[in-house]
Amino acid sequence: xxxxxxxxxxxxxxxxxxxxxxWLTTTNHKDIGSxxxxxxxxxxxxxxxxxxxxxxxxxxxxxxxxxPDFFNQLTTMHGLIMIFGxxxxxxxxxxxxxxxxxxxxxxMAFPRMNNWAFWLLPVAGVMLLGSxxxxxxxxxxGWTMYPPLFIQGGVSYDLTILAVHIMGLSSIMGSIxxxxxxxNMRAPGLTLMKMPLFCWTWLITAYLLIATMPVLAGAVTxxxxxxxxxxxxxxxxxxxxxxxxxxxxxxxxxxxxxxxILPAFGIVSQVIPTFARKPLFGYASMVYATASIAILxxxxxxxxxxxxxxxxAGQLFFMFSTMLIAVPTGxxxxxxxxxxxxxxxxxxxxxxxAIAFVCLFTIGGFSGLVLAMAPVDIQLQDTYYVVAHFxxxxxxxxxxSIFAGIYxxxxxxxxxxxxxxxxxxxFWLSVIGMNIVFFPMHFLGLAGMPRRIPDYALQFTEFNQIxxxxxxxxxxxQLIFLTVVLKTIKGGAKASDRVxxxxxxxxxxxxxxxxxxxxxxxxxxx
Amino acid sequence: MDKVDSNGCEEGVSATFVFRxxxxxxxxxxxxxxxxxxxxxxxxxxxxxxxLLGYWPILPFAGLEIGLLAWAHExxxxxxxxxxxxxxxxDKVVLEWQAGTRADHREMNRRWARVTCECASxxxxxxxRLSSHGRDTEVGQYLSDEARLRLAATLxxxxxx
Ligand code: HEM
Ligand SMILES: [Cu+2]
Numbered sequence: 001x002x003x004x005x006x007x008x009x010x011x012x013x014x015x016x017x018x019x020x021x022x023w024l025t026t027t028n029h030k031d032i033g034s035x036x037x038x039x040x041x042x043x044x045x046x047x048x049x050x051x052x053x054x055x056x057x058x059x060x061x062x063x064x065x066x067x068p069d070f071f072n073q074l075t076t077m078h079g080l081i082m083i084f085g086x087x088x089x090x091x092x093x094x095x096x097x098x099x100x101x102x103x104x105x106x107x108m109a110f111p112r113m114n115n116w117a118f119w120l121l122p123v124a125g126v127m128l129l130g131s132x133x134x135x136x137x138x139x140x141x142g143w144t145m146y147p148p149l150f151i152q153g154g155v156s157y158d159l160t161i162l163a164v165h166i167m168g169l170s171s172i173m174g175s176i177x178x179x180x181x182x183x184n185m186r187a188p189g190l191t192l193m194k195m196p197l198f199c200w201t202w203l204i205t206a207y208l209l210i211a212t213m214p215v216l217a218g219a220v221t222x223x224x225x226x227x228x229x230x231x232x233x234x235x236x237x238x239x240x241x242x243x244x245x246x247x248x249x250x251x252x253x254x255x256x257x258x259x260x261i262l263p264a265f266g267i268v269s270q271v272i273p274t275f276a277r278k279p280l281f282g283y284a285s286m287v288y289a290t291a292s293i294a295i296l297x298x299x300x301x302x303x304x305x306x307x308x309x310x311x312x313a314g315q316l317f318f319m320f321s322t323m324l325i326a327v328p329t330g331x332x333x334x335x336x337x338x339x340x341x342x343x344x345x346x347x348x349x350x351x352x353x354a355i356a357f358v359c360l361f362t363i364g365g366f367s368g369l370v371l372a373m374a375p376v377d378i379q380l381q382d383t384y385y386v387v388a389h390f391x392x393x394x395x396x397x398x399x400x401s402i403f404a405g406i407y408x409x410x411x412x413x414x415x416x417x418x419x420x421x422x423x424x425x426x427f428w429l430s431v432i433g434m435n436i437v438f439f440p441m442h443f444l445g446l447a448g449m450p451r452r453i454p455d456y457a458l459q460f461t462e463f464n465q466i467x468x469x470x471x472x473x474x475x476x477x478q479l480i481f482l483t484v485v486l487k488t489i490k491g492g493a494k495a496s497d498r499v500x501x502x503x504x505x506x507x508x509x510x511x512x513x514x515x516x517x518x519x520x521x522x523x524x525x526x
Numbered sequence: 527m528d529k530v531d532s533n534g535c536e537e538g539v540s541a542t543f544v545f546r547x548x549x550x551x552x553x554x555x556x557x558x559x560x561x562x563x564x565x566x567x568x569x570x571x572x573x574x575x576x577x578l579l580g581y582w583p584i585l586p587f588a589g590l591e592i593g594l595l596a597w598a599h600e601x602x603x604x605x606x607x608x609x610x611x612x613x614x615x616x617d618k619v620v621l622e623w624q625a626g627t628r629a630d631h632r633e634m635n636r637r638w639a640r641v642t643c644e645c646a647s648x649x650x651x652x653x654x655r656l657s658s659h660g661r662d663t664e665v666g667q668y669l670s671d672e673a674r675l676r677l678a679a680t681l682x683x684x685x686x687x
Contacts, residue, residue, distance in 0.1 A: 028671065105550065106670030110598065172591055176598050183561060184602060186552040211568045214591050218576065218584025225583070233581060248581060251572075 024119065027111035029096045030413075035118050036093030037406075041485070043085035043125060048475055050078040055437070055471035058464050061456050071454035072140035077128065079143030080160070083260065084167045085125055087394065090402045091263040092117075092174050095202050097413060099178060101507040102196045104187030109180035117173035124166040131156035142452060144249060145219075147234040147242045151226050158227065161220045168213045175206035175213075182206075187506070193287070196505050197280060200287050201266030204294045208255045208262075211298075216252040219245065243308050250301035258297045261361075261393060262290060264401030265332060268354045270505075271404050272336050275351035276343030277502040282335040289328035289335075296325045306377045315374040322372035329365055333358060348500070349423030353404035356396060356431050364392030367442065382452075385445025391438045396431075403430070403481065410488050411495035412507060418488040422480055429477030436470025543684045545677065547668045548609040555606065562599040566592045612656075612665060614684050621656065621663055634658035639685055643678035645671065654678050 026032060054074050057065050066074075096114070100107055108114045131138040136154030139145075150157060182203045186195070222233040223245070232238030234245040265286075273280045280286065302310060302318040310318075336358050345351070367389040371377050380386060403426075411417050440463035445451075449460045456464065498508045553561065573588035604626035613620040619639045622631040638658040645652040652671040655662040666674040 106668070106673065110601065172594065176595060179561070179565075180598060180602065184553045184558070185550050187550075188552075190552075207565070210565050210591065210595075211572065214569055214573055214584055214587035215576070217587040218573070218581065221583045221587070222581065233583075244579070244581065248576065248584075 025115065027107070027115050029100050029107045029111070029114065032108075032114050032118050033093045033096030033098075034413075036089045036096060036121075039118075039121055039125070040086050040090035040093060040402075041482070043081055043089070044478070045482075046129065047078050047081035047086060048478060050074045050081075052471060052475045054078065055468040057454055058456070059468040060465075061458055061461055063455055066454070068454045069140055070137060072142075072452065073132065073138040075452050076139050076142055077132070080139075081125075081128060082394070083143065083256075084164075085121070085128070087260050087398045087402070088167075088171065089121055091202070091205070091260075094198070094263065094267065094402075094405055094409075095174075095178050098409065098507065099181055099199055099202065100185075102199055102505060103182065103185060103190060104506050105181060105185035108177045109185055110177050113173050114177050117170045117177065120166050120170040120173075124163040124170070127159050127163040127166070131159050134159065144246075144253070145223065146249070147223065147226065147240075147245050148236065150223050151235055158224065161224045164220050165217055168217050171209050172213050175209040178202055178206045179210070193284065196266075197269040197283065197286055198263070198266035201262040201269070201290055204290050205259050205262045208259050208294055208297065212252045212255045212259075215248060216256075219248045219252065222248075243305070246305050246308065247302065250304045251298070254301040254304070255294070255297045257390075257393070258293055260398050262294070264357070264361075264398045265290065267401045267405040267408075268336065268357050271350045271354040271408050272339050272358075273504070274408070274500050274502045275348060275354070276340045276345050278339055278343040279504070280335065281338035281341075282331070285331055286335055289331040292328040293325060296321065296328070300325060303372055303377070306374045307381045319372055319374045323369060326365065326369055326372075333362055333365075348407070349418070349420060349427055350404045350408035352424065352427045352431075353400045353407065356427070357400045357404065360392055360396030360400070360431075360434070364389055364394075364397055367392060380445055382450055383445035384441040384449045384451055387451050388438050388441035388445060391441070395434055395438065400430075403427075406485065408500075409507075410485070411499045414489050414492075415495055416488050416492035417495050418484050418492065422484045422487075426477055426480040426484060429480065430474060433470050433474030433477055437467050437474055438470075440464075440466045440470075543612075543614040545612045545680075546609055547666065548607075549605040549668050551602070551606065553602075555603070558599060558602055562595055565595055608668075610665065610667060612681070614681075619656065619658075619685070621665060632663055636685060641678050641681045641685065643675060645675070656681070 023031065023035065026035075053066070054071065057063075057071055096108065099105075128138075134154065134156045136156060138156050139150070139153060139160045141149035141153065141157075145160075182195070182199050186192075192200075222231065225231040226233055226235045226240065230238075232240035234240045234242050236242055269280055269286060300318060300322045302314060303322045306315060306318070340355075347355075367385065371380055371386065371389055407418060407423055444460055444463050444467075447460065449456055500508075569588040569591055573584040576582075576584045608625040609623070611620075611622040613622075614636060617636045619634045619636050620631065621633075623629060634656065635658060640657050642655045642657060642662070643652060652674045653664060654666040654669075654674040654677060655664050657663070666677050669677060
């Protein structure tokens with residue numbers, strides 16, 4: 001401390017950026033981590049408000065509040081922003097904060113590229129949100145961007161394609177940084193198989209991103225040329241094949257859904273051992289399971305397309321390969337449960353979110369298996385059952401892991417403890433609200449309610465009303481989360497270095513907040 | 527980058543102070559090459575597959591990505607063997623750098639050398655400089671901000687001794 005205080009006494013004649021410029025030019029991994037997390041938080045409220053508008057419209061059959069086309073814009077933008085603007089940036093924020101701390105590295109491998117990778121995101125975010133004000137409104141064809149709708153829309157479609165390119169570039173730069181940092185900047189003695197699991201899951205996620213981003217970029221570029229330059233890649237009118245877009249898109253997007261969940265596995269694998277006060281059960285099998293999930297994710301894409309009229313052999317292949325993914329996923333769930341087994345558990349907010357993750361993500365995994373059965377999926381494709389499935393894996397999966405991670409590391413980052421009472425209130429309202437919104441959607445789907453519609457048949461009313469009530473509970477309880485985060489940044493009880501009694505790893509050996517002297521001499525891991 | 531070289535902080539018997547830091551590389555050159563090529567081949571492989579089906583616009587993006595990967599690979603290569611040394615001996619302070627093909631050094635008088643360390647915010651974005659006769663030289667480029675603050679304190683002490 002005294003060194004640093006001293007350092008402040010002597011003012012050099014070198015102006016360094018302050019205020020906004022400091023944040024614009026920062027190359028520090030902690031700053032950039034914070035920027036990613038704040039960006040994700042703001043976008044969470046943007047896309048969350050859209051979800052509440054959607055649920056408000058669906059409270060009753062018939063059209064209540066908005067024009068159907070605006071409803072479609074909301075569902076599309078909600079999906080795009082939640083995926084590219086909330087979950088992915090939040091995980092990147094965790095990676096920026098934690099990977100160097102966990103590895104004993106001074107910063108990320110390419111600090112300047114790190115700065116670029118972040119600042120591209122707000123640009124894309126503004127483009128996406130701004131497109132609501134363009135003639136014709138925002139894109140309305142669904143986050144999956146299928147032709148022919150996506151070839152027909154107005155100028156906002158071109159803008160969205162550009163935004164997707166920018167976000168893709170950002171992801172690629174982020175991934176190169178993360179891969180290089182993890183592989184090349186580990187402290188002496190920290191071998192790959194000794195790394196915290198969070199680093200492993202991000203390493204594999206970054207590989208997935210690098211492997212799939214050019215495919216997404218190419219796919220949306222072909223949409224763009226079909227729209228503006230007279231090509232016919234996907235335009236049936238000119239001999240193109242719209243189904244091929246689906247193949248190309250899902251070749252990217254199924255690995256993408258694992259990009260949205262593998263870092264979550266990593267976070268939960270850090271949190272559970274801490275509060276069970278036992279080392280992670282089956283560390284090596286966790287690493288192998290993560291890698292197998294990633295590899296398998298490249299051969300299952302057509303489970304999103306069982307209704308397009310594939311040959312039976314194709315349906316069988318994609319059905320069985322999809323089911324195969326349940327094996328490594330099951331290994332993970334087993335390991336988390338086994339870690340808790342006979343542990344001396346305590347239930348602080350991060351642990352509560354992690355346990356909810358294990359239970360509720362598993363429900364999403366099971367509904368995924370139901371959808372993986374080709375004959376069943378033909379009934380359920382494009383119904384609310386699919387909506388229920390992916391919200392169980394993305395809300396109680398990805399988002400809950402983010403909450404768990406924030407509560408877990410916020411004391412380390414800010415030096416202050418959060419309010420456990422507020423945290424627990426946030427947890428219980430979220431977990432109850434979340435189930436009230438999404439569980440009835442299974443029934444709606446089984447009963448045949450299609451997804452992405454602003455109006456529905458009378459028999460679906462009750463379940464929709466329940467879902468809408470749940471959505472408002474869930475949505476408004478996120479204001480508690482906002483309060484907790486802001487309050488903890490501003491002040492609060494002082495956090496100790498270790499913060500949690502059972503916490504293990506390099507990041508806990510340095511004082512909270514993390515700044516001074518992080519690794520004054522290179523930590524050596526034995 | 528970085529890591530205080532494990533035997534970097536040699537406080538010699540003859541009151542000579544040597545501080546050497548170099549970027550940390552936990553991969554060998556060969557391993558770095560393997561990482562680059564596996565990534566490049568996967569991208570090129572899928573992009574070529576789609577190109578063969580007629581969907582060639584994926585290829586240029588794969589190419590651009592491989593270009594970026596190659597740049598990153600090259601940067602790591604130039605970091606190989608890079609170091610920075612601060613030596614305080616007698617009434618001289620000697621700074622030396624080596625990075626890729628570039629190498630440089632500067633000498634200053636111990637009594638005139640001043641240490642400045644500024645942080646944009648505590649622990650973040652710190653710049654550590656040694657200056658003398660109106661000219662400053664940034665040091666500690668391979669260190670974390672925290673290690674820079676620490677080095678600043680050490681240097682101040684050593685210069686006064
Ligand atoms: C055991 C693991 C899983 C299986 C077997 C599985 C299976 C499936 C299947 C078959 C579909 C297609 C349903 C249809 O459109 O008819 C689907 C959709 C979806 N899944 Fe999963 N899934 C699993 C895990 C996940 C995870 C971990 C995520 C993300 C974190 C995820 C996100 C999604 C999304 C977003 C969709 C809907 C895409 C759309 O049409 O908009 N799934 N899943
Ligand atoms: Cu899928």
